[in-house]
Amino acid sequence: MSDPRLELLRDLPGALLVVDVQRSFADPEVLAHLSETARADVAAAVLGVRAAIDLARAGGTAVVWLRLRVPPDNPWPASNWFRGRAPDDPWPTEWEPCVEGTAGIEWYAVEPLDEELVLDKRTYDGFAGTGLAETLHGWGTGWVAVTGLTGDCCVLETAGSAFTHGFRTLVVADATASHDRATHDAALRVLAEHSAVVVDLAEIEDLLLTP
Structure with missing residues (x-):
């Protein structure tokens, strides 16, 4: 462990968060429109x-899975507005990610x-509306390591929220990516500046193996 802040976590229980590793965000067939580098x-x-x-x-560290799940009859109005969709526009479209009943929601x-x-x-x-913070606090969790997709969206928001909820927050750089390297x-950089220690997996191997 090269960062002294990691040493301070040795005696605290932790959890690994796996964010949205679903076909909508990870399947190369779904991501055919992306660059070869992004894929x-x-x-x-x-x-x-x-x-x-x-x-x-292997180490007995808790693994918690977070999954985007969008009911086809209950859109997220703020998201649709942000993307320029009018209230009466057809929804969901075929490109909407992780809609219930579609393959995109699958791991x-x-x-x-x-x-x-x-x-x-x-x-x-x-953490929004999931009870995740209460569950982790109930387990006595002191730190979380955030992995998954995508780094510039759900990983960014989840890691920042973990910090806000009082968890010492790690983001595993080689276990997350975005669909654009620059935004990723x-x-x-934003996380490292304000709310998380950005690490490679090798740096926290001992932590994961010693819950």
């Missing part, structure tokens, strides 16, 4: 998430064990 970044991040999960399970390349906690969310923030790098 490669996502593929590498999914491998990083899988490695982080394996370490956490991609990783999936939870029966005993692992899975929480459905409606927004970018994995900017998101990691």
